[in-house]
Amino acid sequence: SQTIHQWPATLVQPVGSPLSLECTVEGTSNPNLYWYRQAAGRGLQLLFYSVGIGQISSEVPQNLSASRPQDRQFILSSKKLLLSDSGFYLCAWGGQGLQPQHFGDGTRLSIL
């Protein structure tokens, strides 16, 4: 069966520091991968999606970037974090077309 792993579960970072959040999927090949941000426990904002290695689409211009160095690995990064980057970050995988997406357990990011 397919599983998705995100780490770390929680992260506290100072303003201006770099960020790297990792997501890996097992049990499937060539999945679509997604990064979402959720503020205040409500509303999912799609940040990035990827349909294949090295293919990244950005939905919202921001201080973040994403990369997909391997088929089942999706990384969310920032060179310099802002206070507004705080939130709950979720990774998801899904198939094409009308297939549901399945989410990881998320990373709670707090910026001080």
Next chain:
Amino acid sequence: GQQLNQSPQSMFIQEGEDVSMNCTSSSIFNTWLWYKQDPGEGPVLLIALYKAGELTSNGRLTAQFGITRKDSFLNISASIPSDVGIYFCAGPLGYYGGSQGNLIFGKGTKLSVKP
């Protein structure tokens, strides 16, 4: 553009009561998905609906794909404390979802259950 309007925004109910929530759109959807998010965790898929008029159950949960294709309903019978969480509806962005499979989500219904 496509939007999903989910209501109610929040519900406070007594344990044992039934719950109803719905999701509406101004455009047609080919798929309706219902997710539940427990506090501090990622959303978990509850029910997927693929056909207009379809009624699908998952334990005490029942979801329906509206006949107009512009709405969907989720009912929870005999609520228990572990039903607490946020329930999201979702559907594919664009008519067929596209190869990227992007979804549009409702803003969620927050359910609180009093023991």
